[in-house]
Amino acid sequence: MAGATQLRIASLHDVELCGLAATGERRAFGELVRRHGSAVRALLRRMGAQPSQADDVAQDAFITAFERITDFRGEGTFAGWVKRIAARLYLKRLQRERRLGELAAESAPADEGQVAADAEAAIDLDGALKALAPGERVCVTLCFGTGLSHAEAAEALNLPLGTVKSHVKRGLDKLRARLAPAGGASLEGRRGNG
Amino acid sequence: MAEVDFERRLERLFADAPELPDAAAFAGRVERRLNTGWTARRWLIGAAGVGGGIIGASQIVMSNLVQRVESAGDSAKVLSAGLTQITPRAEWLTSLYSGGAVVWIASALAIVAMGFALSRVIEEL
Secondary structure: OHHHHHHHHHOOOHHHHHHHHHOOOHHHHHHHHHHHHHHHHHHHHHHOOOHHHHHHHHHHHHHHHHHOHHHOOOOOOHHHHHHHHHHHHHHHHHHHOOOHHHHHOOOOOOOHHHHHHHHHHOOOHHHHHHOOOHHHHHHHHHHHHOOOOHHHHHHHHOOOHHHHHHHHHHHHHHHHHHHOOOOOOOOOOOOOOO | OHHHHHHHHHHHHHHOOOOOOOHHHHHHHHHHHHHHHHHHHHHHHHHHHHHHHHHHHHHHHHOOHHHHHHHHHHHHHHHHHHHHHHOHHHHHHHHHOOOOHHHHHHHHHHHHHHHHHHHHHHHHO
């Protein structure tokens, strides 16, 4: 009987599972965690969190999501919604640890020789992100991993909008050099909607 | 155009997060935390209900309600005696008001209802 219920739950769409979770059905929410837990944890690691810290914050994010599940209207994806909760919780944690200010620091220009070597090696996104300065990494991940606009990222980070834009631009330049064949014009963030 | 293509590619890369090997264990930990929180909440609601019931019962006892109702019962007896003279079918009124048992039953029901209502309110919060 329990197995049949679990099978039924596993076949439901995220929005349906959210509806069930809103009625207090914890198994439905557990299915959502199974589906999207890795994505949320990966996002936090990409923002620079250590694996254990990323897991702690991801757990808190899912608990928060369960408590606020009625706020989720299904306008975006459930995964995107939880990712934004997780990102904000991680930033709060950085703020508590007084490390949020470090993100405002300007980064040193990338070593061009290293960039070329990375591009040849065709490293993956996680490897490429490690080459970014902490501020660039967080800003790029917020804007491209959670879908926040520059203005929303600036608000979440408590940084000036211009700082966020320049972090994103430099981060994108570095990522493009590492993820794609070298060369080409410098990137401008298209999310300059703030 | 190349910029937009690259940004779309980047969004896809961010969206395509690899499944972590301990994904099931992670989900289990979150579910345990949810269940623990739910159990604690139920205990809290139950304790609040019992507390509310005790407070309600003590208020009823302290307010000398029984004596008041007994005196009201005496008045009802007089009234029902009058009604009996009007019609013999009104005898059930006499039995209904004859004693404090009804009061205690009503009090108990009121306490249960209060506790239930309090529980629901806390649950909604």
